[in-house]
Structures are given as structure tokens and as C-alpha cells.
Amino acid sequence: MAEFEHLPPIASQVRRDIIRQTHFAGSGHPGGSLGCADFFTALYFHVLRRKPDGFSMEGKGEDLFFLSNGHISPVWYSVLARSGYFPTEELSTFRKISSRLQGHPATHEHLPGIRIASGSLGQGLSVSIGAALAKRIDADPHLVYCLTGDGELQEGQIWEAMMFAAHHRVDNLIVTVDWNGQQIDGPNDKVMSLGDLPAKWAAFGWDVLHMNGNDMKDVLRGLEEAGSRTGKGKPVVILMKTEMGYPVDFMMGTHKWHGVAPNAEQTENALSQLEETLGDYPYVVDYRNK
């Protein structure tokens, strides 16, 4: 197990960024973003083998990450900025006009770090498989990572992609499912039950792992183990249990914060529960003309 003490403080700052982005924008999806902050921090500050010489769309010779559930863009934008893809103060532009930080991630405005538009659900797994196949053709030993939501698994395209990855032995791919059990209209089990999710992935031919997405140590263990399972003829999936809104007390235990921004008072309350470790970025009202 790698040293991980430096990661939780980064995750705390990422969570502050999520609260502040959605508050400043007046909209967005804080719940799932907060729940996945540990995963994103581990991925971008420890796991991904990235080229140091800036962003390239093709990503040859480095690990790639694709976000399928694009609505949790605030957590992704935060780790991208905090890991050097663009200035942190650009987080002020989230969801504003003329911004590179669209409500849902996009390549159209050329934000470094983004390789595909996502938001309309169920498409990112297929895209990740395509990127993994490109690496296979190029004999590039790096991996492709993909995060999907759990409600998103209700899309049929996901199951098409699951079948394909097993059939074509796409074993340079690690998919993580944010299994927080919630979606916009309520708990998965009320909206459309996913049933025995581990058994379903296994039945589709995947190597199935589990981890606690809100325990940094376990996230690192899970991602390391997943890495060790690649190259063995099977695609790998990690079913990651998270709590939507974690660890902001009033945002947990409900689906209510899936797509609602905190107001000023709620923001203050949430930030009081999250330590400022790397320094908050300044709110910039007119970033373009700054």
C-alpha cells in the first residue's frame, strides 16, 4: 500500500471547490461530486500515469480517464485544476457564459483534460472501450479508467458495452461504478432497481471488485488491486460504495442534493465542515475580461 497521508487534505480542498463552484454558479450537482471526491483525488494525485508535458487529446503513452456520468463535473474540474490542467481561479466560470467549464463536460471549448462530451448518460463506457482498443492496436501498455454512475446503469447502451468488453477481452480497462444508491427521482431501488449488481457484472464476464469510495485507504487499495487484475483477459469493474454528499452532514442520506446548489447559508455551513488545505481559489466575476 502506497503512502496516502497527503491525499485526504487534497480531497478536502476538492470538496470545498465543489461547494463553492455550485454555489457561485447557482446550479450544478454537488451530491455525487462530493461522494466521489476521494476517488478523483486518488486517481489524479496518485494512480494515473500521466505525461508531464501537457494535455494531448490522443493520450498516447499515458493512462486515460473518461467520466460517463458527466453531471458530476464539479469534482472533475476541481481535480483537473488542482493537478495543473488549468488555473484554479477558472473554476469561478463553472456554468457561466463563454466558459470552458460547461455544466456537463465538453471538448468543444477545448478544456484541457477532457476527451469526450458526457452528460447524456450511458455513453462513456463505450467510449472508454474504444480508447482501450486504440491502445491495444498501438501496443500501448497504459490503462483506460472510466467512472459511471449507478442510475446510469439503467441505460441499455451500458449493457451492450459490458457484453462487448468481455467478448473482446478488453482487459486494459478499469471501470468504477459510483454505487451511491441514489438518483434524481430517489433511491435506485425505488426508481428502477439494479438488482444484484455484482452478480450481473460477473455474469457479463467482468472481474468484479468492491471498495469503499469514502475511505481513501480503501480507494487506493481498490484501485491498486484493480490495476493488478488488468491484462488477464477480462475487463475489471470496481463497485464503489459512496455516500452522496459525503461528508457534509445535511447533504447525506438523501437524493435531494443530486442536482441542487447550496445557498449562501448552506455554503457557509458546508464549508465549515471541510478544512481549507490548499487555499480557496478566488471568485472572479468576469474571468474572460480579467
Added chain:
Amino acid sequence: MLDQLITSEKKATRDGFGDGLMEAGLQDPNVVALCADLAGSLKMDQFAKTFPERFFQVGVAEANMMGIAAGLATGGKIPFTGTFANFSTGRVYDQIRQSIAYSGKNVKVCASHAGLTLGEDGATHQILEDIGMIKMLPGFTVINPCDYAQTKAATIAIARHQGPVYLRFGRPSWPVFTKELPFEIGKALLLQEGADVSLFATGHLVWKAVEAARILAKEGISVELINIHTIKPLDEKAILDSVLKTRCLVTAEEHQIAGGMGESIAQLLARRLPSPMEFVGVRDTFGESGLPEDLLEKYGLGATHIAEAVRKVLQRKSRS
């Protein structure tokens, strides 16, 4: 000039795609192909056999195919997806819109069995709305070649073109008449100069337009026949130059009139050069089972219908 186009050779446009794909694959190792359980129908077998590591059988899962193509393009590959036009567009419109068009991916969506000439399979498969759907997507190039030779040339050309392309072709055996003619994306192809009327045709109906022009020549009507293989981007200059000379026009296509090539030309002329215009195309209806030739006749897309549209537009011109 028309007489030089007369041919006895017949081949399907989908064969042109298969042969063009093979050629493109030989020319560029980045060319890869995907198919949703229709490799035989799309004539992709030779590519699959020659480049097994660059061919992906996706099964009956078109949405997944479009996403995988977008991922392959992200990694620097030039993916060609192959399935019927119906399953290449309407079935996967959101995947094409988000993962390919909006994401700016270099994917070639190759669509066979388009239009009424699919024949006996009937209206479930005879898509007549695909050009409209895809041309609305920003950044997409839309090409509807007219015969085997043009489809082959277009397939090779789009591999070298950076950006998403929709290539539309079909099932039936069809006259091959452009073997000796050039093909350039976005450049209209003049098939015959004329003075009285401009006739713009795309896809299978270009041959019907050739037949119509021969009928009209016997009546002393001089038709300027132009093949618009690239519907987007439209060759505006070629269209304006021709209509400036003839002052009236007819469009012919195997597609709904709404959303088709004629609509694009009408938009251009409404802005730049309003002129009497008639449309040959499908009039807001679905197709049905039948032989391709019989269907074209029944739905008003035959050579005689094109000729009649020309006579009508000439009357309008003489009154205006």
C-alpha cells in the same frame, strides 16, 4: 456529354463502399472499421479478413458501436462504422450528437440500404429522414454518392478528411457511370451543361436525372445536370452560378423533401437568388415493400417524374 455517361455496367453502391474501405485500409494503418452484425451486407468482409486487428464486430448494438468509434477516434484512429442507414442515424442519434459531433470526433458513419431502393424489407428499414437528421448536426459532412465508382472514391476521400462524415449509400445494383469522373468532397459535379433549367440530383436519383435529361433533350429542353454528392457543406458557388444562368431549378433525391438536399439548396437560393424551383423527393410519407424501380415510380421519384417537374418549373419561369 450525356451520351458518354450511358453504361451497361451495374454494381451496388455498397460494393463501392467495401472496395473503398479496403483501399483506405491499405493506404492508412489508422483506418479501423466496426460493424453491427451486417459485415456481409455492407461488404466489409474483405477488410475484416485482411485487417482482423483493425476490425471490430460489435453485434446488434449500434449505440455501443458509435461510442466505441468515438473512443477509437480519441486515440487517433479513423473509425468507419457500418450498418444500415436507419440504424446509423435515428437509432443512435444522441450517441452521434454527443459522443461524435459535439465531441468533434473523426468518425465516418457509413450507412447502407438508405431510401426506398432498399426494396422488399419495407418502411421499417427504408429511412428517408437520415440526411436531414445528420445535416443538422454542426460540423458534420454529409455525402450521398450516386454509383459504385463515386461511392468508392468517396470512401477513400473521407478517410483523409478530418472530421465526422456521414456517407450514405444503398443496396440495389445500379448503373455505374462516373468511373472516369473526378470526386472531391464539397465540389459539385457537372454532368451536362445546359441553358434552360438546372437539375440538381444526389444518390441513386442522379441516374434517374440522366434519364430525364435524355427525355427532355428530345423535346428540345436543354438541361444543366449537376450532381450534388456532398450535401453538407453545399457547393454554393456551383449552384448559384448555374441558377444565375438558367433562372430555374429542380432537385431530385431519394429522401423526404423536408430535410433533404433540395431544402438546403432552397435555403441558399432564398437568401441569395430566389428562383422558381420544384422538388422531386418523398412527400411526407413512409415507404413500403416492393421492387426498387416500382417503388421509385409509385412514390414519384422516376425519370418521368423528374422530367415532369422540369416542364412544370419551365412553365413557372416563363410566367415570372
